[in-house]
Amino acid sequence: MKFLTIPPPDSLKPFVRCFWVLEHDFGEGEDKYVYRSVADSCVEMVFHYKGQFNELIETAQPRNWLSGMHFQTDRYTRFEARESFGIFGVYIYPFAVPWLFNVPSGKTSNELLDLDCFFGFDGRELEERMMIAPDNEARVLVLSNFLEKRLLKGKLQDKTISAAIKHVIHSKQANTVAGLADAFNLSVRQFDRKFKEYAGFSPKTYLRLVRLNNAIKGHKTDKSLTQIAYECGYYDQSHFIHDVKAFTGYHPGFYFSGKAEGTEYLYV
DSSP states (O other): OEEEEEEOGGGGTEEEEEEEEEOOOOOOOOOOEEEEOOOSSEEEEEEEEOOEEEOTTTTOOEESSSEEOOOOOSSOOEEEEOOEEEEEEEOOOGHHHHHHHHOOOOTTTTTTEEEEHHHHHHHHHHHHHHOOOHHHHHHHHHHHHHHHHTTTTTTOOHHHHHHHHHHHHHHOOOOOHHHHHHTTTTHHHHHHHHHHHHHSSSSHHOOOHOOOOOOOOHOOOOOOOHHHHTTTTTSSHHHHHHHHHHHHHHHHHHHHOOOSSOOOOGGG
């Protein structure tokens, strides 16, 4: 399993966290790989440039995906590949959604749409260019150009809330809604309304999502689950267990064991 991240160009750094690549060549006797996309506070554009993934849906037939938009979500999703694969993605801050895609972030939460459905002709053209690109360096260039052109068509509407969302994602502090509202000079009611508009979830839910993401990153260390939970702001085990189960579908003991499906890249 190969997982790597690529920094965005300076023009996109205010809106894009990184580009990423996940590749895997099937070995002898390997017949499938299940990728579990956990709940996430950011948005991803994803391109399956090698192999094919099917979204596993319990109540319907699996859906095939070549490219798509995975918006901020408080749910986990499962995908299955039955051949060697290569995936290229870009990780986007949710407050950039209205600017880049001309749709409110609050209306995209938990949506998973193919590019054809979301962009129409522009989506089909972008998908084709990403699929025929010779390597990941070329894919970075193609996707960067696409996003940069879209940035020219709009503007960031609320820099205060954008800064607040970035602070929540990167501060690694035990933030509270009241504390954040005060820090950004808004009433709790104003902060809650504006935050949800640009992050896609209420501040309370978003803080839980970011706290989980920090716990996942924290497990790269040699700390115990109890230490990681406490340092990420979980003051009792029950809340930690509840959030991990809700956002990943697993008990933390199993999810962080390295045996859960589709988690190998988390430890790179």
